[in-house]
Amino acid sequence: MTTSKRTSDFVVGLTVLVTVVVLIGGTLWLRQADLGGRTKHLIVRSRDVGGVALGNPVVIRGVRAGRVEQIALGDNDWVVLQLGLDRKVELPKDPVVLLTASSLFGEWQATVTSRDGVPPDRDLRAALDEARAGSDTIAGAMLPDIAQLTAVAGRISGDVAKVAERVQVAFDDAAARELRESIRNFAVLSAELARTVNAQSRNLDRISANVQTGLGTINDAAARLDAFAGRVDSATSRGELQTIVTNSQNAARELVQAAQNLKGITDRLDRTETNLSRAVARADSVFAKANSRTGTMGLIINDPSLYQQSDSLVRELRALVADVKKNPRRYVNVRVF
Template identity: 70%
Template sequence: MTTSKRTSDFIVGLTVLVVTVLIVAAVLWVKQADLGGRQQQVVVRTREVGGVALGNPVVIRGVRSGRVESIALGAPGWVTITLGLDRGVQLPPDPVVLLAAASLFGEWQATITTAAGVPPDRDLRAAIAEARTESDTLAGAVMPDIAQLTTVAGRLAGDVAKVADRVQVAFDDAAAKELRESIRNFAHLSTVLAKTIDVQSKNLDQISGDVHTGVTRISAAADRLNTFSTRMDSATSRGELQQIVSSSQQAARELLTATTNLRDMTTKLDRTEARLSTVIARADSVFMKANGTTGTLGLMMNDPALYQQSDSLVRELRALVADVKKNPRRYLNLRVF
């Protein structure tokens, strides 16, 4: 009885011990406790964590390489996340941490990648650049999750619907008629353009013919020029060109002499013109004085009293002459001794 009781107590104690060991092992396995110091820790600095929680996986190049060990508030406006990485895991060059949803069911993960591998999103890259420090702390940022993308997509869908409504309002029956009229006008314009191209093609053919004729004439002129050059060479060899040049020089000298004479003549004419101007001015002065009433000649020409007196004198002289002719003895007394 005593032996069986002891055996039962031993079995119960052993069972309790095994169960306790199993429970502790299960808890340690669930929490992924690092009993042997097989993990290395990495600190991440970010503005927010999104949906990241303790125990979420850490992924490097698609391979699970650790888990999130702690999340705590850091400096004002910042959050510090501690990542536990497996021993032997090497970080990529210039590493950064992207916090993003791993599935549609709300599971999140921390992905360690290179700065060059960050998606070309302006806000995301700005957040990474802002979170960088000079210490070993990695820069982190939260990528938009499915909910945010869905919200943005819903907003875009609403905007598209508004645009579609506006287009439907703008594109009414009148707009449709105007569009059909524009299409007909475009068809008419195409026809006119085709006719114009046909006519212009004929004109281009004519222009091509004219150009060909012009080229032929230019070729003939070139032949004539070549002939002229040959004649010039021949004339040069016979001395005719030298004679022509000498004659041209003689003509140039004579023309220069004639030009000099003409210049002298022009100078003399200028002097004569000046003298003539002086004579005309003086004559004009005389005429002005004669036409005036201040001088003797002016009084004689312009004073009516002088004219009347002169006319009276002439009449008296005529009467005197007539009286002398009639009665000469009255005026002439001739005595002969």
């Protein structure tokens, strides 16, 4: 009887112990307690968390890497979240946290991504910049969920309906006729524009041909210039250009010397001209005096009787010389003692 009682007590105690262990294990499992120190914690700051709740998954590059452990209100209307991640998981460079709806049934998740992978939304990026606090806190922001997107889409559809109603009111039969007339005018304008484009295309073809001809001429000129540059380069390498420059300098100096000599000759010619003018003036004075019938020279030049007397004197001298030759004894008497 005693043995049976002890056995029953042992079974009851064992059952209670197992039940307590199961309850404690279940509680720890439900709370996902970190018993082995395999979890690291991240602090995230955001203005709003939307529908994020405790236990929601934390996703990195599409893979679940942890869960949301705590959500609390912070200072200055900030919401602070604590995320538990596996210590083996490496965070992306410059990480941020995006709080998004993961399904249509109200399930949310926290996505850890790099700042470069954030969608190009100005408001979203502004919210992340505002939530940045320090090295131990990661900036977070909430993406619009499906309900918000549906509400926005509803407002947009309402605005489109209002615009459609206004268009229907404004677009009556008269507007339709005016629209048809505008379309007809546009067709005429298109035809005119096509003809103009065709004409201008022909002009452009001619211009293109002229441009190609001009480019050919420019290419030829460039080739000649290149050849000339080659000759100048070869002449420079052989010293011919230096020789030409030296000869040009020598010629310039000789030209300067010649100019100086020519200036001296010009000065001497000026003095000679002055002397010649003086001599001409004196000769003119002499000729004027000779031409006047005064003085010895004037009488000699202008008196015809002097010429006649001189001519008769010459004839008589000739007759005397002839007589002396013929009868020398009459004029020369030689006596010898």
